[in-house]
Amino acid sequence: MRMRNKYRKPTTLRCNAGTRCSFPVLVWSLVGCLLMLHLYSLVRHKDGVGGEIQTHMDHHHHLFRELEEVEEEDIQIPPPKGKRSPRAAKRRPKRPTTLIDEFLDESSQLRHVFFPDEKTAIHPMKDAMNDSFYYYPGRIWLDTDGNPIQAHGGGILYDEKSRKYYWYGEFKDGPTYRAHKKAAARVDIIGVGCYSSKDLWTWKHEGIVLAAEETDETHDLHKSNVLERPKVIYNEKTGKYVMWMHVDDANYTKASVGVAVSDSPTGPFDYLYSKRPHGFDSRDMTIFKDDDGVAYLIYSSEDNSELHVGPLNPDYLDMPHVMRKILVGQHREAPAVFKYQGTYYMITSGCTGWAPNEALAHASESILGTWETMGNPCIGGNKVFRQTTFFAQSTFVLPLPELPGSFIFVADRWNPADLRDSRYVWLPLTVGGAADQPLDYNFGFPLWSRVSIYWHKRWRLPYMRTENK
Ligand code: DGJ
Secondary structure (H helix, E strand, C coil): CCCCCCCCCCCCCECHHHCECCHHHHHHHHHHHHHHHHHHHHHHHHCCHHHHHHHHHHHHHHHHHHHCCCCECCCCCCCCHHHCCHHHHHHCCCCCCCHHHHHHCCCCCCHHHHCCCHHHCECCCCCCHHHCCCECCCCCEECCCCCECCCEEEEEEEECCCCEEEEEEEECCCCCEECCCCCCEECCCCEEEEEEECCCCCCEEEEEEEECECCCCCCCCECCCEEEEEEEEEECCCCEEEEEEEEECCCCCCCEEEEEEECCCCCCCEEEEEECHHHCCCCCEEEEECCCCCEEEEEEECCCCEEEEEECCCCCCCCCCCCEEECCCCCCEEEEEEEECCEEEEEEECCCCCCCCCCEEEEECCCCCCCEEEECCEECECHHHHHCCCCCEEEEEEECCCCCCEEEEEEEECCCCCHHHCEEEEEEEEEEEECCCCCCEECCEECCEEEEEECCCCECCCCCCHHHC
16 A cells, blocks of 8 residues: 655554564454455455445446557558658658658648548537447547537536536637748637537537637737637636636747636636736646645746746635746646646646657646656557657546546647647546656655556547447
8 A cells, every 4th residue: 555644654553551562463463354354345245235346346447447458559651751742852851751750741641640531520419329429539529510629728627517517728710820930830819619518528519708809909819819728617616717828929928827707617708817927937837726626827937947836816816926836947838737546646748839749747745846757658559659649738637536546638639730620639547556757755665656648549438338328
């Protein structure tokens, strides 16, 4: 068993009247206890109650096994550039072709592998009995109106009142262009898209809940600016839904967070203001609401060289001047925070614009740190898949209360050539087993559990069956 407090003093075992127990007595007491436990479980098993528990546990393990299946990918790199499109060869004549080059090459023969066309789209409203509830990472995913879901860099809120999930993200259904030669590919701000669902698979478009400003060029959300990674949490004290997002200018020099608020999960959200949190530049960000209702802002800062974390005020609309610097010098972005059994976990990406890179998992006993880096959580696919987070970038981790210890890893497969056609990579994430790089030990036991994200070409939540539809 894992012990949490590494500074905990060892307790002295005493028998009655303060006499110290001898070692054999201790061992025999332990053996006795184990025998009693075994006997108890046998009796429980016999009278049926234990049987139920056992069946439940077997069922639970079975469900987990399904999520943790390791699936390999065998993608053949096409012949060298010379034998292919002269245009592509001219663009990058000397570089050897890697899978990442292929991914970024608009004219790659592997395009359909990374960005399958609409023929293979996930269409929840079609009568596809055999495909119901199946996620196909990278395929076009349609909403209930038959339109591709536009919720990039998103986050998911479970709303207790309506008992629905709400998925918020960047609505990027516009042309991709560069503001100038050296600028990153961009789409003008359209707004924050919102989708609702009861089953996490069938998503109804609820509209654009925070829209771009069309005319006022001085407005933070003027269409020529940047609105990324919106996240929404609910404030029990005020009854308001609060959205935090990255707001920026086209050159990413404003580096601020924006705040908006609404009475309803489906908006409309009123935009309040933007600021540099704690006076620092802030780009990729997320918010995390803890079990005690305290919410935190986590953002990349100091030119993405480190992350900062600090609590929000009780109304979630601003923050006090409390902040900790974490993962200093590690150059991480795209933070996605979650918690399991009292430990905080975070997945981050490296900083390579829209190009994919290796994810890392981090863990901490307190959200304010000290955070430790555990290594790459990706399992399966192939080496390049694992080195590129399955050609995607983290944005959110959603807990699955039905299966404690399991989560959905929500990521974006960006398509820099046509950002509106960026795809979603949803995969099972589980916490358990010893970490690869357990930097911290407690009495010889690694302090952290492994975070694992399993590649699947096709998967579904094991408790979702067709009859649930
Ligand atoms: C990487 C970030 O994670 C994205 O949200 C976006 O800001 C791109 N960079 C822009 O290049």
